[in-house]
Each structure stands twice: as C-alpha cells, then as structure tokens.
Amino acid sequence: MNIQSCVEVRNEWDIVKARQSGRNIAKELGFGTVDQARITTAISELARNIYLYAGNGEVAIERVENGGKLGLKIEASDSGPGIKDIRKVMEDGFTTSGGLGAGLPGVKRLMDEFTIDSKENEGTIITSIKWLR
C-alpha cells in the first residue's frame, strides 16, 4: 500500500484541496475523527502559511511506517522568503498575521513530530508526522 498525494498551493482553493486529500488519507489509515480533524487543521495551517507568506509551494501527504508504527506525514515546502528567526515563530503568542492563526507552535502540538528547516531567501520546509495509536 503506498498512499500519497501532493497538492500545489497557489490560492485559497488549494488549501481546501490539501485539507481534503489529508482527510481522505487520514481516514484510510484509520485515524479517529478527532485526529482526523487535528491532522486536517495542521495541514490547513501549513498550507495557509504558504499561501500567505510564500505565494506558492506544495503540501505533500504520505503514509509512513516506522518499526511497525503507522503514521501520516505532512511535508509543506515553498521557495518563499524563508523565516528569519525560527525561534521567534516557534514561540507562543507570536503570529505575524496578527489574526487568530494558530501558528507553528499550535501545529506542533496537534501533531506528534515536527521539524522545520528554513533559509532566508531560499524557502522553508516543514515536516510533521502524526502516529496512529
């Protein structure tokens, strides 16, 4: 079984597309409704960040396996302006959009694993995994 999908993010409709494919895969892997909603929200936030700050990029979602554990991996990447101060965006209470965006620390808490890699003027890659319990 090799489940995966990749959605290009250029506009708000693409955010919905990414959510949809994430939800489908989460369902297929057997995640419960609460975790489905969490995974979808995480995808939504990451895709939205791409749309708002990088203009375009992509969200890839795939099934991962590690030592018998099954999980869902999100990889959000863009070649936008990058994040200058990663520590700062990983701080609670810091949202550049000023809106109620949950921000990256929120995404991190929704998922089980979270890594971020960013270079100024080169782009950002965020990888996050939720394991099936």
Added chain:
Amino acid sequence: MDDRDLQYQKYKSILENYLQEQSEQTLYKGQQFSRKMIEQKISPEEAVSLHVSVLEELFPDIPQPLKNSYDFLLEMMIGYGFAYREHQSLRSRQQQLESEIEIAANMQQTLLAGDKPDVNGLDIGAISKPAQKMSGDYYHFVQDENNCMSVAIADVIGKGIPAALCMSMIKYTMDSAPEQRMQPGAVLENLNRVVEQNVDPNMFITMFYGLYDPRVHSFYYAGAGHEPGFFYDAEKDEFEELFTKGLVLGVSKKTSYQEYQRVLHGNDMVIMLSDGVTECRSSDGFIERDEIVAMIRKYIHLSAQEIVDEVYRELERLQEFELRDDFTLVILRREV
C-alpha cells in the same frame, strides 16, 4: 480498563443520569467532572468527541444529519483546542518568568541591602519598599575609618527591571570610587559621567548624597535633581526644605554639583526621601509635602527607625495598600 475507558464510563453514567432526570445535582457532578478533565489536560475537541461517542452508544439510531453536525462541531472545537493549549503553554511560561524575577529581586535585595551603620551620636532610620518586585529606589550607607558616614539615596525614573538594572550600576560605581566619598559634589559629578555614558538617554536618575562627620557634627550634601529633603531645627522646632541645585544624572556631560553644609545640633534631623513618598496618592489627590512633615512631627517623640516605619504605615493605609511608586525614607537625628 485504562484512563480513557474509565473516563468514558464515568461520563456515560453522569450523562445517562441527567437524561433520566434533569436534576441540579447531576449538573453539579458534571461540573466536577469537567474540572477533572481540565486537570487531565483534556482538550475541548476531546471533550466533544467523548460526548459524541457516548451519545452514539446510547442512541444507535441518531439521524445522519445530526451525526454530521457533530463532525462539524468537532472541527470548530479544534480551534478552541488550539487556543486552549496556547494558553496553557503561555501560563507555564509566565510562571517561569515570575520565578526568574523572584530570584532577581532576591539578588537585588542582597546587592542593595546596606546595613544601617552604628554611628556614635547619630540615630538612623531607613525604609525602602518597592512598588513592584524590583525596586528603582536605592539607599546606601557607608562608614569609613574616621567614623564618617555617607548616605546616598537615588531614584531611577521608571520602575521594575530596567530601573533595577540601572540601580546595580550606580552601586558599583559608588563602590569603585571610595576616595571621593568625602566630597558629595565630586561623587555626583563622577556618577553623572558614568550614567551619561552608559544609560539610555530616556532613563534618568536623581540622587541625593550626603556625608556626616560626627567629629564636627556637620552634614555635607549635594543633590542631582532629587526630591528635596527636610532639615529639622530642634531648637526652633521648625522644618525647612533641604534645597540643592544640580541637574538630574545623565542629562548633560559636564555638570557640576554644588555642595552644601549644615551643622546638626542636638535633636536636629536630616530627612531624605524619594518621590514615591511625596507622590503618594490618596483618594483626595496627591499628598502634600506639608502632610509628610505633619506625619513626621506626629511621631517625632519616637526613634528615627520608628518614625520612618510609622510614616510608611500611615501612607500605605492612605493609599489603600497599593504602592504606586517605590518608596524610600531615611532619617538621621543627632542624639543629645
């Protein structure tokens, strides 16, 4: 049975109870249960999910639209869960910050705590209370081998941590130039240079510096824009202002500070204070300097320490126990 099952069973039994009979008692149980859930860090979306799964067991034939609506509610609650977790994380960070400030405040206390010296023929009273955890007020006594005692009282314009950091600098500067101690004007000139070079231009420090020489019963002093103190002439039974001319520290590179001198006769007093004393606000507006004088007069029969303690207590009461600015009051009295 794990925690999750236990929780499920408990919630199910409370909800079943309530569905049978809508009693206040069951609602109260529900409230207690929710408290327990919060303690166990159950997020809002998990609470909704718990409710929905219990409902589905109790009513296997829930109409599909209703089921769908629960999925919708769950999605909505994720956002609240987000906010809830952020709140928890911010709260623990705040606790951490507070304990750090607590440590810094204790450190400041040890740094600034100048014991009142024992000077022959001089009765000394001093009190200093911060408005917040860290104080921007400062007082310090130093006694030299000739039994001369210097006293400094300073106020950083501003409160809290920045003011406290600035205060530490003042203390080190004073400690590092002991040879000047005998010349109040020179002390202030040196400090002015340090402050001007090292402190942000919108931070000011006012200071009153004095030196008491018990051999000639004289008090030499100078001031840098500091709240004027008082001199009590026991023979005339009169209070007068201890006027000093001099710019606030840190404003201008080259400033000189005039030095003054007073001879203390028996029972004469020198009273030094910070503007936290005169800027006390009661419900009827600012407390006038006259009122401070009247309070000191009221307790004049007591020892210097008792006077400052009583004045503080009275002002604290007048302000309904809410200090708005750091408060420092020092009294020197020549014993008869």
